[in-house]
Amino acid sequence: MKRKWIAGLLTAAMVSAALIGCGGNKEPVGTDTGTEAAGMKESAESSTAQSTDVSDLSGQEEYVCKIVCVGDATSESCEKVAEAASEITMAKYNTRIELVRLSYGSFAEEVNLMLSSGEKLDLFPNFAFSTITAANTGQILALDDLLPEYGKDILSVVPDTDWNCVSIGGQIYGVPNNKDKAEGFGLAMRTDMLEASGYDISSIKTEKDLEGLFAAVKEKYPDSYPLVSDNGGMGYYNITRDDLGGDFGWLENCLDDSEMTVVDWFETDTFKEIVQRRYDWAQMGYIMPDAATNTQNAYELMAAGKGFSYFYNTKPGIEAEWSRKVGKDITVVELVETYRTSASGMNTWYIAHNSEKPERAMQVLNEIYSNPDLSNILINGIEGENFLIDSERGVLTYPEGVDASNTTYSSVAWVWPNELITIPWEVDGADIWKQTEEFNNNAKLSKAFGFVWDNSDVLNEITACNNVTAKYKNALDCGSLNPEEAVPKMVQELKDAGIDTIIAEKQAQLDAWAAQQ
Structure with a gap:
């Protein structure tokens, strides 16, 4: 050395x-x-x-x-x-x-x-x-x-x-x-498969815009899945939400100046729309059928040609990082603008x-x-x-x-x-750490940036709610469950487990914090 x-x-x-x-x-x-x-x-x-x-x-x-x-x-x-x-x-x-x-x-x-x-x-x-x-x-x-x-x-x-x-x-x-202490979200794709599909990704701005790309990849590579999970999870959501320190209770759009209401994410129309879209994709063969029980990470699946893409957070050097892990050139399309919460990147x-x-x-x-x-x-x-x-x-x-x-x-x-x-890697470039600082400094801030959640008074409810989401969340995220049937069941079981108590406590803490700003 x-x-x-x-x-x-x-x-x-x-x-x-x-x-x-x-x-x-x-x-x-x-x-x-x-x-x-x-x-x-x-x-x-x-x-x-x-x-x-x-x-x-x-x-x-x-x-x-x-x-x-x-x-x-x-x-x-x-x-x-x-x-x-x-x-x-x-x-x-x-x-x-x-x-x-x-x-x-x-x-x-x-x-x-x-x-x-x-x-x-x-x-x-x-x-x-x-x-x-x-x-x-x-x-x-x-x-x-x-x-x-x-x-x-x-x-x-x-x-x-x-x-x-x-x-x-x-x-x-x-x-x-x-x-890096900020985050954005997007889709990491194998560049060779993308180019072979002939699909122009310049029009892709949100998750909704991906269906045409997945169709083109599936047609070109019928034995590969356009979207894979990572060890049974696909939990990145391409939106600007703030989990307010974790557990349960979210700001659905944390960049909205007027938004300071803590909600049950699983009851929102946004969540229902996301999981319905992924369920539809799974029915069309765009998501691997065993996504929720898959025990391989996304890098391995993409390296082996079994998968084309995976949702991930974006940052400077992310394409090079993925390229190292997959062993193939990777292209990342950003689906969410860069922002920062108290927990993001921490x-x-x-x-x-x-x-x-x-x-x-x-x-x-x-x-x-x-x-x-x-x-x-x-x-x-x-x-x-x-x-x-x-x-x-x-x-x-x-x-x-x-x-x-x-x-x-x-x-x-x-x-x-x-x-x-x-020392940075060659594929990242010698100035990657300078880019990282700029990335952090240019990120938009959540309206609740600086808030720290204390869950000590609702630990029993959190445990009970975690037991509920363990039954449903990954399967819904991966398109493996019909959301029209599963979401209402999960929402009701979460209410029975005490999610409203958690949300009320988090709202009270957030309101107290906001009053001090």
Whole structure:
């Protein structure tokens, strides 16, 4: 690893601290003020001169920090990456890294099992987890006492306002990733199949416009499905809604200046129209018939030629990211303008409640966030095996014979704490992180931007409602159930489970928040 050259990228990360925050100076419901994080940062900065020599910590007793992350990788490659990462963390903290990568489909189940069984676990991302639920159920630890002492570099980079998005009841429960923080939605398609179909996509502006494209692809490739699911899910909706922190209760159109009414999404005409359209597509053979029970991810299906497209969120470099994973050129058509909610793009890292030494976990998390060498290893793998560095152009390439389809360690930069200090891939371009900042800064804001939902008083109702949606939602999203029959049943079962109580509580919190703005 060319450490001196990579370390220069850290400057770019510090510049990215100016990325737009999560609530301005707005005070989220459930917190005393929005200044606690700022106070921690000032405290950390004031003591930096007295404790900049982190080699003081190399004399600690040896510790193994277990990191669980999402993404495809072989066990052998995880061991190699952990060994390379440990060279850095052992020298500074006498801490060895243990790394486990889990598939997208099994991540939530396996991490929940670790958390409930008491199995050793130190650090994990919020992929498939909700910060508010994880905090209120005791799965993750508050970080307020750890950040000022062991997370100084994190505090120096993360904007004060972003801490509001991960604060519950006045305490910080996660470290926000430094990445794209806005979102749009669209359709990712195999370019070769698109071109072979001869279809002009310039007229496609919304999801409604896709039927002609799917018909053309189905005619050209009768043995392939125009639209596939991802591990049984197709939950991206091509609209500008705000889930207001998760669970139940949404703003149906969060960019409408007059819209501040929390609704049951499943009762809206918009939801019914979407799932009816997908059901119709499934009947015409445009969606794979086993979409709701499919256990493969969309990348694999598209790489194998079994699928043409998948709904996904858009961002700078998304086509290159998909191209790496599919092993084919990908074209993305945007269906929704870029916008931002309190939750959108807020990927977060947690310290598990069963961490044996949370302070050691924070030391490692701080190092990942601030050390380009360590971050690059954990994100991209081993130089010479998983990537090569083109230092002249400042990008990564694959070694001969290696590509996204056969690499033993897939690069999933967005899920790691700070992709903005790593070396970008050649297909993304050397200026991808600059584009990412512009993407964040140009996004429109939800009317409820800065609001943080506290679900602690309705956890029983949320559990009951989750049990209901588990029966219907994926199947409806994938076009596998007739919505004329299934939607009324789901809506009634949700009411019986207490969804109206959840919505009333969320509306009350949103109204209280809005009154303070």
